[in-house]
Amino acid sequence: MSRAGLGRFGVVPPTVVREPTRDAENVPVCPECGHPVAKSKGPQRIEKPDLVHVALAAAFDVLVTFGWQCDRHPYTIVLPMRIGGEDASAFVDGWTGVEIRFADDHVRHVATPEREVTEHVE
Numbered sequence: 001m002s003r004a005g006l007g008r009f010g011v012v013p014p015t016v017v018r019e020p021t022r023d024a025e026n027v028p029v030c031p032e033c034g035h036p037v038a039k040s041k042g043p044q045r046i047e048k049p050d051l052v053h054v055a056l057a058a059a060f061d062v063l064v065t066f067g068w069q070c071d072r073h074p075y076t077i078v079l080p081m082r083i084g085g086e087d088a089s090a091f092v093d094g095w096t097g098v099e100i101r102f103a104d105d106h107v108r109h110v111a112t113p114e115r116e117v118t119e120h121v122e
């Protein structure tokens, strides 16, 4: 069943999480359709995130991350800003890195507010 089909039955489809790509002018673009997404930069919601950490996975239905999104698809595509690892504080103060599985099956760190993680997992 397609993700669009699920939406018709009132089920929120999981957000598609992908690596942002950039065009020749270094503008972030959607990897699926090539649409420039720079204007959407900010906090994004990932519905049903595929979190690697078991305690986190049980705690989060929605994960807030920082990056871009493309709204030109029947499902939401979120493109988290790339961070180096668990330490995201250099990137946004008070945020931390959590591991999430992307649509390409690779696990990468994405930024999320540190307070949410400590509140959920203690």
Ligand SMILES: [Zn+2]
Pocket (backbone or CB within 6 Å): 030, 031, 032, 033, 034, 035, 070, 071, 072, 073, 077
């Ligand atoms: Zn797109």
